[in-house]
Amino acid sequence: RRGEMAKSTQLIDNEVFRAFATYTAIVLLKMMLMSLITAYFRITRKAFVNPEDTATFGKGESAKKYLKTDPDVERARRGHLNDLENIVPFVGIGLLYALSGPELSTALLHFRIFTGARILHTFAYLIPLPQPSRGLSWAVGYSVTFSMAYKVLKTAWLL
Amino acid sequence: RRGEMAKSTQLIDNEVFRAFATYTAIVLLKMMLMSLITAYFRITRKAFVNPEDTATFGKGESAKKYLKTDPDVERARRGHLNDLENIVPFVGIGLLYALSGPELSTALLHFRIFTGARILHTFAYLIPLPQPSRGLSWAVGYSVTFSMAYKVLKTAWLL
Amino acid sequence: RRGEMAKSTQLIDNEVFRAFATYTAIVLLKMMLMSLITAYFRITRKAFVNPEDTATFGKGESAKKYLKTDPDVERARRGHLNDLENIVPFVGIGLLYALSGPELSTALLHFRIFTGARILHTFAYLIPLPQPSRGLSWAVGYSVTFSMAYKVLKTAWLL
Numbered sequence: 001r002r003g004e005m006a007k008s009t010q011l012i013d014n015e016v017f018r019a020f021a022t023y024t025a026i027v028l029l030k031m032m033l034m035s036l037i038t039a040y041f042r043i044t045r046k047a048f049v050n051p052e053d054t055a056t057f058g059k060g061e062s063a064k065k066y067l068k069t070d071p072d073v074e075r076a077r078r079g080h081l082n083d084l085e086n087i088v089p090f091v092g093i094g095l096l097y098a099l100s101g102p103e104l105s106t107a108l109l110h111f112r113i114f115t116g117a118r119i120l121h122t123f124a125y126l127i128p129l130p131q132p133s134r135g136l137s138w139a140v141g142y143s144v145t146f147s148m149a150y151k152v153l154k155t156a157w158l159l
Numbered sequence: 160r161r162g163e164m165a166k167s168t169q170l171i172d173n174e175v176f177r178a179f180a181t182y183t184a185i186v187l188l189k190m191m192l193m194s195l196i197t198a199y200f201r202i203t204r205k206a207f208v209n210p211e212d213t214a215t216f217g218k219g220e221s222a223k224k225y226l227k228t229d230p231d232v233e234r235a236r237r238g239h240l241n242d243l244e245n246i247v248p249f250v251g252i253g254l255l256y257a258l259s260g261p262e263l264s265t266a267l268l269h270f271r272i273f274t275g276a277r278i279l280h281t282f283a284y285l286i287p288l289p290q291p292s293r294g295l296s297w298a299v300g301y302s303v304t305f306s307m308a309y310k311v312l313k314t315a316w317l318l
Numbered sequence: 319r320r321g322e323m324a325k326s327t328q329l330i331d332n333e334v335f336r337a338f339a340t341y342t343a344i345v346l347l348k349m350m351l352m353s354l355i356t357a358y359f360r361i362t363r364k365a366f367v368n369p370e371d372t373a374t375f376g377k378g379e380s381a382k383k384y385l386k387t388d389p390d391v392e393r394a395r396r397g398h399l400n401d402l403e404n405i406v407p408f409v410g411i412g413l414l415y416a417l418s419g420p421e422l423s424t425a426l427l428h429f430r431i432f433t434g435a436r437i438l439h440t441f442a443y444l445i446p447l448p449q450p451s452r453g454l455s456w457a458v459g460y461s462v463t464f465s466m467a468y469k470v471l472k473t474a475w476l477l
Contacts, residue, residue, distance in 0.1 A: 011417050012474055021414040021474035025467045028407040032460065035403060049396065052446050078208065084243060084402060085194060089187040091410045092250045096180040099171050128211050142191065149184045156171055156180035237367065243402060244353060248346040251409045255339040258329050287370050301350065308343045315330055315339035 011099075016107045020098035023111035024091055027118055031087050034080035037126070038073060045070040079125040083118070086138070089145050090114055097148035100155040110144050117141040170258075175266045179257035182270035183250055186277055190246050193239035196285070197232060204229040238284040242277070245297070249273055249304050256307035259314040269303050276300040329417075334425045338416035341429035345405050345436055352398035355444070356391060363388040397443040401436070404456070408432055408463050415466035418473040428462050435459040 011017045041047070047070035048054050054063040094114075098107065117140040124134035170176045200206070206229035207213050213222040253273075257266065276299040283293035329335045359365070365388035366372050372381040412432075416425065435458040442452035 010419070012414075012419065015476060017417075018474040018476040021418070021470055022476050024410055024414060025470045025474075028410050029464070029467055031403075032407050032463065035460070050393075050446065050452075052449050052452070055449060075209075080403060081240075081399075084406065085190075085239060088243065088247060088250075088406060089191050091406075092183055092187050095254075095413075096171075096183060099169070099176075100180070101169075101171065128209065131211050131214060134209075134211070142194070145191065146188070149188055152180055152184045156177040156184075158174060158177040158181050234368075240399075244349075244398060247402065247406060247409075248350050251342055251346050254413075255342060258335075259339070260328075260330065287368065290370050290373060293368075293370070301353070304350065305347070308347055311339055311343045315336040315343075317333060317336040317340050 014098075015104050016098050016102060019104065019108055019111055020094055023115050024094065027087050027090065027115055030119060030122065031080070031083040034076060034083060034122075038076040038080060041070065041072040041076050045072055047073050075125065075128070079122055082121070082125070082138070086141055086145070087118065090141070090148075093145055093149045093152060096152045096156065100152050102151060110148055114141050114144040117144070173257075174263050175257050175261060178263065178267055178270055179253055182274050183253065186246050186249065186274055189278060189281065190239070190242040193235060193242055193281075197235040197239060200229065200231040200235050204231055206232050234284065234287070238281055241280070241284070241297070245280075245300055245304070246277065249300070249307075252304055252308045252311060255311045255315065259311050261310060269307055273300050273303040276303070332416075333422050334416050334420060337422065337426055337429055338412055341433050342409055342412065345408065345433055348437060348440065349398070349401040349405050352394060352401060352440075356394040356398060359388060359390040359394050363390055365391050393443065393446070397440055400439070400443070400456070404459055404463070405436065408459070408466075411463055411467045411470060414470040414474065418470050420469060428466055432459050432462040435462070 012021070042053075046057070046066045047068050048066050049069075051063070051067060054066040057063045057066055094111070097110070102110075117137045121134060121137040121141065123129065124137055128134065171180070201212075205216070205225045206227050207225050208228075210222070210226060213225040216222045216225055253270070256269070261269075276296045280293060280296040280300065282288065283296055287293065330339070360371075364375070364384045365386050366384050367387075369381075369385060372384040375381045375384055412429070415428070420428075435455045439452060439455040439459065441447065442455055446452065
């Protein structure tokens with residue numbers, strides 16, 4: 001029985017926490033993918049910002065022309081920053097939400113909608129899809145985080 | 160008795176953790192508010208960065224003039240980035256701090272000062288207030304996070 | 319025995335969690351250091367972005383010339399943003415990893431390599447060192463986080 005109890009106190013054995021861990025890993029990996037997409041555009045568009053990154057293209061003036069901005073690079077960077085601005089609150093508030101004792105089905109609903117919305121947001125930003133695709137997918141993810149924050153504040157409130 | 164023990168091991172029943180959850184939700188919601196403020200300035204100043212966002216203003220050259228930077232938009236964006244740079248360490252270090260067994264009164268002091276300082280920082284940035292208002296409110300929040308990091312390292316140190 | 323069990327359920331008494339807390343505090347403090355480095359370059363290069371920050375240099379046109387970008391300031395800012403993009407996933411995924419029951423030696427290997435790689439990355443960015451120093455140190459940290467995410471998904475998977 002001791003082992004049983006010890007086990008039940010491990011967060012990773014809690015189903016809501018397992019769901020949180022799964023979706024958090026997925027959205028953070030998706031966010032990390034933005035680095036690779038930015039790097040891809042920097043290399044294929046030959047658009048760099050650090051002089052040391054253009055050294056392979058030669059020295060002096062011949063390399064200097066690769067220190068430029070490119071619309072695709074900037075777009076990927078904006079998508080990455082938008083991920084940071086939205087996925088950071090999801091992870092922080094989502095962790096507290098997962099520990100606040102929600103029903104598994106309710107928690108899964110929150111995590112699935114947020115994850116789907118952020119994947120859509122990335123496609124809407126990178127393709128790009130016409131508005132309001134990007135705006136709506138952003139708003140859906142934002143609302144999910146807001147809903148979890150409400151549950152956290154209702155459960156934990158101690159000011 | 161088993162239920163009692165099980166309950167006492169739930170993080171959300173711990174008062175320090177409840178305080179951490181409350182203040183973390185507040186500062187993360189405050190950070191999320193920066194997105195709405197940026198969107199408000201983009202729409203009222205008609206200053207966008209993505210061509211697809213100006214499609215409602217017409218096509219071609221007539222819409223292109225709304226692809227511009229605006230001082231208020233840029234100011235809100237800098238405030239948002241500063242939040243990311245400072246609230247991310249607060250949430251990460253604060254979680255570890257809350258789990259390191261501090262006195263409730265000491266923990267509340269840290270969380271309250273940080274939250275107050277970041278709210279002041281936002282007002283100082285957006286109004287803007289003359290310096291050193293923004294600098295001081297930044298430094299106060301920074302020091303609180305540093306103090307929590309010291310407690311975490313003293314308690315948990317295992318390199 | 320009750321006290322013993324209660325103790326064993328405290329995260330901060332778990333060795334893997336203590337190691338996670340130690341390395342997380344270190345990398346977040348390192349990230350916070352980037353704010354001070356940026357401030358140092360802004361002051362020594364007299365390169366500011368907010369008009370209210372140049373008020374001490376006089377009024378009107380005489381202060382306006384300090385509203386400029388500086389290569390060293392921009393480099394420190396890029397290093398800071400790169401930290402956010404990489405240390406946020408490390409902290410989020412690393413927390414779940416620490417709770418997924420890895421061997422202490424394996425966990426320490428992950429945390430140590432990540433922390434070393436990010437410190438190298440900062441030196442490679444700020445000095446700057448010739449490529450591929452910065453690229454490689456970035457890739458090593460990225461791979462460590464990826465490896466932890468794999469363990470989290472394998473252990474927690476609940477979609």
